[in-house]
Amino acid sequence: MVDPLGVALGAVLTLTAVVLHYSSGTGWEPNDDISQEVLEKRAESLPETDFPEPMNRSIGGGGAPAGAVAGGAEGELAEGGESDEDEGFDPDAIADDEVEVYEIEFAKEGETIEIANNENILDVGEDKGWDMPYACREGSCLSCAGHIEEGPAQDYIKHSNNDTLNEEEMDNGYCLTCTAYPTDSFTLETGEQP
Numbered sequence: 001m002v003d004p005l006g007v008a009l010g011a012v013l014t015l016t017a018v019v020l021h022y023s024s025g026t027g028w029e030p031n032d033d034i035s036q037e038v039l040e041k042r043a044e045s046l047p048e049t050d051f052p053e054p055m056n057r058s059i060g061g062g063g064a065p066a067g068a069v070a071g072g073a074e075g076e077l078a079e080g081g082e083s084d085e086d087e088g089f090d091p092d093a094i095a096d097d098e099v100e101v102y103e104i105e106f107a108k109e110g111e112t113i114e115i116a117n118n119e120n121i122l123d124v125g126e127d128k129g130w131d132m133p134y135a136c137r138e139g140s141c142l143s144c145a146g147h148i149e150e151g152p153a154q155d156y157i158k159h160s161n162n163d164t165l166n167e168e169e170m171d172n173g174y175c176l177t178c179t180a181y182p183t184d185s186f187t188l189e190t191g192e193q194p
């Protein structure tokens with residue numbers, strides 16, 4: 001026997017489904033994305049800086065002409081970067097029986113000291129009490145640069161990281177003392193930049 005209440009209920013539910021299917025929504029529209037506008041407003045409210053940190057190429061220092069911050073820095077970084085020999089060099093991975101010690105003459109400090117191939121040149125110089133220049137201590141600026149008198153830096157040191165010096169600068173004997181580890185004896189002039 002057919003239940004009239006059940007039939008009526010079924011009809012109402014079907015009708016509701018049909019109405020919902022063909023309805024055109026609430027008319028709600030998402031707001032425009034204003035994030036770019038907000039960012040631009042914030043940028044405008046910040047004061048301009050025209051005094052790049054000295055010798056910091058990553059933000060346009062190091063002698064780059066004023067106003068050439070972004071483009072110049074990127075170009076230089078693209079040309080620079082780690083040399084093949086430096087890539088993946090980890091001084092902590094040097095086994096005890098592979099540790100070798102070299103004589104490094106610090107020309108300006110007037111002393112020759114021994115530094116092992118797993119010892120950082122800047123660290124050892126500071127341990128001696130010398131006031132060595134540095135900033136980032138991770139191979140990303142130029143503050144700690146020094147010059148190897150004997151020749152190409154690649155022949156005398158390895159960098160654990162070098163985001164700054166390009167091949168030509170290293171060929172000319174420049175190194176970053178904060179990430180440099182000796183592979184031979186040499187004479188170093190601290191505080192010398194290419």
Ligand code: FES
Pocket residue numbers: 133134135136137138139140141142143144145164176177178179
């Ligand atoms: S202190 Fe920045 S590269 Fe050495």
